[in-house]
Amino acid sequence: MDRLYKLAEGLNRRYPNGNAPYQIATRLAEECGEVASEVNHFEGSGIKHLKGAPSKENMAGELKNVMSCVMQLAIYYGVQEELERSIDASLNLLRSQGLID
Numbered sequence: 001m002d003r004l005y006k007l008a009e010g011l012n013r014r015y016p017n018g019n020a021p022y023q024i025a026t027r028l029a030e031e032c033g034e035v036a037s038e039v040n041h042f043e044g045s046g047i048k049h050l051k052g053a054p055s056k057e058n059m060a061g062e063l064k065n066v067m068s069c070v071m072q073l074a075i076y077y078g079v080q081e082e083l084e085r086s087i088d089a090s091l092n093l094l095r096s097q098g099l100i101d
Contacts, residue, residue: 001084007064008071021076028069034062 012019018027040046042054074083094100 001087004067004071005075005080008068008075011068012072012075019072019076021073024069024072024076028066028073031062031065031069035059035066038062 018024037046037048037050038054038059040048041050042059074080091100
């Protein structure tokens with residue numbers, strides 16, 4: 001999580017005029033669309049087919065972009081601690097249900 005926060009902080013500094021919450025949420029939606037495109041490419045489905053073989057590097061890059069936008073929103077609203085507590089609570093629940101170690 002710390003590396004993702006650092007990435008988001010760096011992006012906020014690189015693009016200081018694009019950090020309003022609506023702009024971040026719009027980028028998040030756009031990046032999610034790119035993830036969907038990569039999923040379609042891997043699955044050979046969807047209306048628009050990408051050329052060439054699916055790339056793990058492209059998929060990883062698009063997923064990173066989504067996570068960066070999520071972290072930018074967490075930083076903007078100052079909910080980093082709450083996000084981490086929410087993740088911890090979900091992990092604890094899954095452990096208590098025997099679904100993960």
